[in-house]
Amino acid sequence: MQKNAYFRSLTIPLLLLLPQLAITVVFFYWPASQAVWQSFLLEDAFGTSTQFVWFENYQSLFADPGYFKALRNTAVFSTFVCVFSLSIALLFAVMADRQIRGAEIYKTLLIWPYAVAPAIAGVLWIFMFDPSLGMLARGLQSLGIAWNPRLNGNDAMTLVILAATWKQISYNFLFFLAGLQSIPKSVIEAAVIDGARPMRRFWTIIFPLLSPTTFFLLVVNIVYVFFDTFGIIDTVTGGGPAGATETLVYKVYSDGKGGSNLGGSAAQSVILLVMVIAMTAVQFRFIERKVNY
C-alpha cells in the first residue's frame, strides 16, 4: 500500500525544494567549499601571490603547539560549560516543574538570558568581574582571593565559562522543562506508590526518561560551546591572557584576521567542520535508535 502522498512529475517537488537548496548552497556549500579550497593555498602577507601547497597548511597546523593548546582549552571550556549549564538547568527545571504558583513568571525570567546577545552577555560579566571595577571581583578580593582574569589564565577561563554557562542555562532549562512535563504524571504516581522516595524517583524514573532530552541538549551544547561562544570570548578576554582562553573557533579568527594566515585559518575551519558533521551524525543515529522507547 502506498502510504505517502507523492507527485507524479519532478518539477513541483524541485520547485518546492529550491528555496531551501538555494539557501543551503549560498550560505553553506559555497563558503564551505571556499574554505576547503583556501586551506590548500598559501598566500603571502600582502596578498600579492598565492600558491597551491596541498596539505602544507594542515602539516604546519599539527606541528604548532599553539593549536594543541587551543584544542585543550576547547576541551576544558566545553566540558565545564556543558556540565554546569546542563546540571543547573535541570535543577531549575525540576524546581519549576514542582512549583505551581508564580511558575509563569519564574519561567519567563529564566528564559530572558537566552535573548541576550553573546557580546552583551560578555560585557555584563566583564563589569561584574573586572578586577578594578567589578562588584563581584571586589568581593572575591576582599575574601583574600587574588582575582585577576586579565593576568591569570585560570581566572580568565573561569570567567568565560561562567558567562557562557549563564547564557546557555535558559535554553537547556526550556527543553528540560518540556521534557519533564511530557513524563506522564501517572508514571510518577506509580513510582510513589511503589515506594520510591523523591531522590530515588528522580534517579531511577525521571532522569532515565529525560535521557533523550539530555542527549539532544548535550550535542546542541557542545556545538554551542564550540561556535557560538565566540562573542563572549572576544569581548571578555579576546583569547588572552597569552592564549589561555583561545578556543579552536577563536583561533580561526585570530590566525586569519590578526595573523593574516588565511590558509592556516581555513585549514582549522575545515577541521571544525568535520567535527561538527561528526557530532551531528552521531546525534542523528542515536535519535533514530535510542530516543523512542
Next chain:
Amino acid sequence: MAQVTLSSVKKVYAGGVEAVKGVSFDIPDGGFCVLVGPSGCGKSTLLRMVAGLETISSGEVSISGRVVNQIEPADRDIAMVFQNYALYPHMSVYDNMAYGLRNRGTPKDEIEKRVKEAARILAIEGLLERRPRQLSGGQRQRVAMGRAIVRKPQVFLFDEPLSNLDAKLRVQMRVEIKKLQRALGVTAIYVTHDQVEAMTLSDKLVVMNGGQVEQIGVPAEVYRKPASRFVATFIGSPPMNLLPAAIDGPGIVALGDALLEARDLKQNLASGTKVEVGLRPEDIEIASEGQAGALPFDVEFIEELGATQLFHGKLAGQPFVMQAATGDVAAEARRLWISVDPDRVHVFDAQSGIRLGRE
C-alpha cells in the same frame, strides 16, 4: 485483615470546588467495591484519596483500622493499577514488577520468586525481558496487574483499568481481574464509568453523582431497587424509562388515563402527588387488548440487537423503549398492549428524584 473504612471523606480544591462532599462507607476484608458514576462525579478523586495521591480535606480513611490520612502512599500497603497502565517505559517487564520490591529492600531471590510467580499467574512469563512498548494493550494491562500483585498489598486500587482496551479484551480482562481478586482474597476498590463492569465485578456497588453517594448496595439490589432516579437511569442498559405520573391511591399510580399498580410504593401519599414512574425496558411484558392494567404502546421503530429487539415509540405521549426477545413480537406491530409486574414498577419523587418506596 484489610477492611477499608471511609468516614465523611471530603475533598475541597483550592477555589472552593467540592469534588467529594462527605462520603462514608466501608469495605469488608476481601470485598470487591466498585465506585461507579459519570465523569466528574468524584469517584477517581475518592480513589486517589485512598491511595494517598490526593490529600483528604476532611474526614478519615482507614485501612485495617489504621487511619492513613497522614501516611505516605508507599506506606499504606496498597497497590494501584492506572488507566494508562503507567508502566515505566525504560524498564523491562521484569524490572517494572521488581521496582516496588527493590525500593523496599526485598532480598534479590525473594524478588525473583515473587516476580516469577506473578508472571506465571498472569501468563506473561515469556515477556519478562521485553519493554512496555513492545507489548499489546492487554499485555501491558497484565504487567500493570503483575506490578500490583508482587507487592502482596492489603488493598488493590483500580482506576478505570480497562477503558483503554477494545471491547472484546475488556470482557476477558474483566473476568480475569475478578478471578484474580477472588484467588488472592485481597480487598479491592475499582473505579469505572461502565455500568456493566460495575455490575459484574462488584460485591459492593457505590453509585456516585456530583460528589455524593447516591446508593450503596449489592449490585442486584441496586438494580432491583434503585434509590433514586439517577441510579435508575445510570444502572441498566438500555436505561430505564421515566414517565411523569401522579398518585391515584394506595399502591396505584396514574399514567395519563391508565392506572398502574406499584407494589413498592410509600403509603399515605396524597392523591394527585406528582411522581415519576420508572419502567425497565426488559421488564415490559406483552398483554392483550382489554386485559386489566394493559397500557397502549405505539411503536415507531425497531432496533435489532440480535438476541433481542428494542421497540422505540410512545407510551402515554412520552418516549418509551421496550425490549423483547427476537421473534416474540411481530415486527410489523404498530400498537402493542403491555403490562408490567407490579413488583417492577419504580416510583420516584418528581422533584427530588428519590425513590418513594416502602420503608
